[in-house]
Amino acid sequence: MKGFGATLLCVLAVWWLAGAPASAGEELVHRWLFVMRTLNDDEILQDTLALLPRASAAGYTAVVLSDWNLYRLDRAGPDHAARVRRLQHEARAHGLELIPCVMPIGYSAAILGYDPNLAEGLPVKEALFIAADGLARLSPDPPVSLPGGGFERAEGHRFEGWNWQDNPAESTFLDRQVSRGGQASARMDRIGETSPVHGLCRIVRTVRLHPHRQYRLSAWLKTEDFERPDSVRMQVLAGTEGERPLSFRSLEVEPTQDWRQYHVVFNSLESEQARVYIGAWGGKGGRLWWDDVAGQLRPHGDLGRAGLGSPGPVATARPGPHRA
Ligand SMILES: [Ca+2]
Numbered sequence: 001m002k003g004f005g006a007t008l009l010c011v012l013a014v015w016w017l018a019g020a021p022a023s024a025g026e027e028l029v030h031r032w033l034f035v036m037r038t039l040n041d042d043e044i045l046q047d048t049l050a051l052l053p054r055a056s057a058a059g060y061t062a063v064v065l066s067d068w069n070l071y072r073l074d075r076a077g078p079d080h081a082a083r084v085r086r087l088q089h090e091a092r093a094h095g096l097e098l099i100p101c102v103m104p105i106g107y108s109a110a111i112l113g114y115d116p117n118l119a120e121g122l123p124v125k126e127a128l129f130i131a132a133d134g135l136a137r138l139s140p141d142p143p144v145s146l147p148g149g150g151f152e153r154a155e156g157h158r159f160e161g162w163n164w165q166d167n168p169a170e171s172t173f174l175d176r177q178v179s180r181g182g183q184a185s186a187r188m189d190r191i192g193e194t195s196p197v198h199g200l201c202r203i204v205r206t207v208r209l210h211p212h213r214q215y216r217l218s219a220w221l222k223t224e225d226f227e228r229p230d231s232v233r234m235q236v237l238a239g240t241e242g243e244r245p246l247s248f249r250s251l252e253v254e255p256t257q258d259w260r261q262y263h264v265v266f267n268s269l270e271s272e273q274a275r276v277y278i279g280a281w282g283g284k285g286g287r288l289w290w291d292d293v294a295g296q297l298r299p300h301g302d303l304g305r306a307g308l309g310s311p312g313p314v315a316t317a318r319p320g321p322h323r324a
Contacts, residue, residue, distance in 0.1 A: 031059055032099065036066040039083040049090050056094040063091050066101040071110035122267040125212035127297070138299045144215065146207065146276070149293035151186040159186060165203040166279070167194045172203060180220040180259045180291035188290070191283035192227075199231060201288075202279030207295065209268040217264045219278060219293040221253060226286035229253040234264045234278050238271035246274060255286065265298060 033055045039045050055063065065087070069076035088098040104111070112119055128141035148161015154174040159165060165172045171194040175187035191201040209215070217234055226232070232253045238244040247266040268274070278290055 030061055032062045032064045033060045033096075034064045034066070038068045039080055039087065040069075042083070045083045045086065048087060052090055052094045052096060056096060060096060062097040062099050063087075064099045064101060068110055070100050070102055071104060071108075072113065122214070122269070123212050124214050124267070126210075127213060127299075138297060140297045141210075144207075144295040144297055146205070146293055146295050148205070149219075150182045150184075151291060151293075152182045152184050154184075159203060162203050162205045163275075166201050170194045171201045175289060178222070178289050180222070180289075182291075185222075185289045185291040187287060188280060188283070189287040191280055192285050195283075199228065199280060199282040199284055201283050202277050202281075203290070204275055204277050206273055206275050208273050209271050211268055211270050211272060213268050214298040215266055215268060216296045216298045217247070217266070217276060217293070218261055218296065220259050220261050220291045221251070221257070222259045222289040222291075223253060223255060223257050224287040226253070226255050226288050227284040228280065228282050228286075229255050231280040231282035231284075232288060233281060234262065234276075236264065236266050237275045237277065238269065239274065244269075244271075246271065259291070 033051065035048060035051065037044055037048065039048070052063070065084075067084070069080050070084075073081075084098075084100075091098045108119070128139045129136035130139045131137075146161070148159055151159055151174065153160040157169040157173050159172075159174065171188055171191050173187045173189070174184055176184045178187065179185045186203060188201045191199055195201060215236075217236060219234055221232070223229065223232075230250070230253070232251050234247065234249075234251065235245065236247040238246050246269065247264045249264045251262050276293075276295075278293060280288065
């Protein structure tokens with residue numbers, strides 16, 4: 001199976017370019033064959049070399065090589081360098097230029113492996129830090145609260161403090177038999193019956209945010225025979241209509257587990273409000289409980305990077321306007 005994906009990609013590239021419409025009289029000056037593979041051994045190299053005569057015969061002008069080792073040349077070793085030179089030499093012999101991909105944007109793990117501080121942090125502006133005893137500590141300004149996050153009160157099974165929920169009393173329930181905090185929790189079950197096509201079961205609220213602040217949303221989760229644990233999410237979407245995702249973390253939930261706390265850290269960017277979603281997107285059978293959903297402002301140095309120590313309430317801060 002090694003190289004199958006790359007081969008398929010090449011086939012698709014050949015197909016796409018060969019099938020690309022060209023206006024009458026228009027000649028494509030640049031025809032590039034995209035090869036996404038790492039030249040880790042001679043077998044992969046030979047597979048790649050075999051593409052060259054076909055590409056040349058089909059009228060291609062260059063081979064674009066996306067190779068993981070090109071992002072970490074000093075760690076790739078002399079054998080890899082020799083294979084790249086061989087590919088370059090053979091490509092040239094077939095009238096093809098070899099174009100290496102470097103400095104990837106979006107898939108930069110090879111570069112961040114050198115130093116995670118090469119990733120730019122999201123900006124936090126005008127956060128209030130109070131200095132004492134040589135440390136500047138973040139002070140929630142204003143404090144963040146999510147009333148109703150404990151799911152203690154509901155009208156029927158419609159929870160107080162939340163804007164809406166899917167199918168109250170059908171797939172979302174106030175459960176006074178199970179709780180992590182207080183005397184009740186939010187239970188989700190029969191999702192596959194109430195939403196057979198999409199498996200949607202969500203509880204949603206709008207929250208006010210400060211632009212350019214770092215927040216942490218937390219919640220406790222318990223499951224019982226939950227068939228699609230990978231469908232469980234906590235999501236934050238900017239705006240009142242939920243236009244733009246602010247959170248990107250997936251939750252590692254077991255089909256059956258006791259209460260476990262989860263965190264989602266997000267940056268508000270330019271947003272003054274957002275919608276917080278908890279629930280399942282693609283749920284089926286089994287039960288899921290939520291309790292003690294809470295929000296918190298986090299220090300903007302809270303990236304767990306070398307030199308900053310473990311995440312905590314202490315962070316460095318840029319000079320800014322003084323607060324009275
Ligand atoms: Ca509770």
